[in-house]
Amino acid sequence: MPLINLRTxxxxxxxxxxxxxELSSTLAQQTGKPEMYVMTLLETGVSMxxxxxxxxxxxxxxxSIGSLRxxxxxxxxxxxxxxxxxxxxxxxxxxxxDVAAGSWGWDGRTFG
Numbered sequence: 001m002p003l004i005n006l007r008t009x010x011x012x013x014x015x016x017x018x019x020x021x022e023l024s025s026t027l028a029q030q031t032g033k034p035e036m037y038v039m040t041l042l043e044t045g046v047s048m049x050x051x052x053x054x055x056x057x058x059x060x061x062x063x064s065i066g067s068l069r070x071x072x073x074x075x076x077x078x079x080x081x082x083x084x085x086x087x088x089x090x091x092x093x094x095x096x097x098d099v100a101a102g103s104w105g106w107d108g109r110t111f112g
Contacts, residue, residue, distance in 0.1 A: 001064060001099075002028070002039070002063070003041070004023050004061070005060065006041065007059045008042075008048075008058040008087065009054065009056050010045070010087070020042055022084065026076060033064070056086070058091065059093050059094075060094040062097070064097075070096045077094060
């Protein structure tokens, strides 16, 4: 049920699969939820600007049924993404969304 979607203006990311796995394990750890439910997405080459410029930047969506801790999670994910992509933390926006259990479907049903 936790989801992290990383969109970046970078045309590609070296070792993208490893980054997705790191994002997955970090999200499981940060939410305390089993990693078997974590989904990660990576979109590269997204046309974007930040602060009026086109230097590399990223937009991240983190969704979960509860267990969000925005300040701590923002620090952890900015550090991880910056270290793996070279995008400065001050060019990364993160949106956190706490989703109602009845609004999240999986395996032909919802969690609520």
